[in-house]
Amino acid sequence: MKGFILSVKNAKNEDTIVTILSSKSSQSYYRFFGARHSIISLGFLIDFEVEGEDSRFLPRLRRVSHLSFDWLKDNSKILLWHQFITILEPHLRDIEELDEFYFNLLLEASSKWGRQNPKRVAVESYIKLLLFEGRVDFNNECYICQMPLEQFVGLMAGFKMCHPRCIYSPSLLKTSIIELFQTQTTIKLNDKEVDYLFDVILKGI
Ligand SMILES: [Zn+2]
Known part of the structure; x- marks a missing residue:
């Protein structure tokens, strides 16, 4: 499954709770030792699998890989992306069934972010x-x-x-x-x- 990381919160030890927007939902997952993995970062697009969805605890993220953007070397673009994701996060937090519109909106924005003025892309989105x-x-x-x-x-x-x-x-x-x-x-x-x-x-x- 693919998704955008909407937030990363520290849990005990170096574990993290990661909220991810996929094409179907926005959900929180537990990631053991997430703090050690640089790909568990705000705004990143990742591919991942989930285990433990039926348990009483948060489902766990596994097999995470990073689908990189070509603009990730540009700190000013990353900063603006973080700001944009941060304003979306409370709006989209933990919604079990979500229209794919939101995921596609971020996918489209992320693909334009490197080529255009990111503020324009953000306003249009x-x-x-x-x-x-x-x-x-x-x-x-x-x-x-x-x-x-x-x-x-x-x-x-x-x-x-x-x-x-x-x-x-x-x-x-x-x-x-x-x-x-x-x-x-x-x-x-x-x-x-x-x-x-x-x-x-x-x-x-
Ligand atoms: Zn007035």
Whole structure:
């Protein structure tokens, strides 16, 4: 089975509890001496087998191998990947049955991460996730004061549109944000705007 490591927590001795997003679920597993294995790392894509699924204890990871990305030598890209995975983790933690959409979203993002600006990939993935969950709000109303939006907007977590003055935020053209929602691409946005959107993502889902 293949999966992305969403979190690694220390257990007793050098054992670890590893949460993995696969195409079917997000589940926690026990890994003996996981702390000694460098491939048990946040955000890594691994191939693995599971044993002990019927016991009262956590199932155990075995035969773990690393499916590497070509950008893993670039520390700045790894850091951004860690940030992106960290905001997804609480949203996807321990869900027994999960649509394969989430695994495929990370697979697609990881394949683009080396070739494109990772912040753009993250923003586009985040929009796709919100749309998949039906959480993109196209209402022309400020989320804070419920008055009509104007030409410029600011964004809260979940890309909820507000008057910039209501959330003390930088301003973005509303038409650009609507276009981002509709096309799921950041191509019309400049890098400064993408930096701002990435900072909004870091507030969570
Ligand atoms: Zn407002």
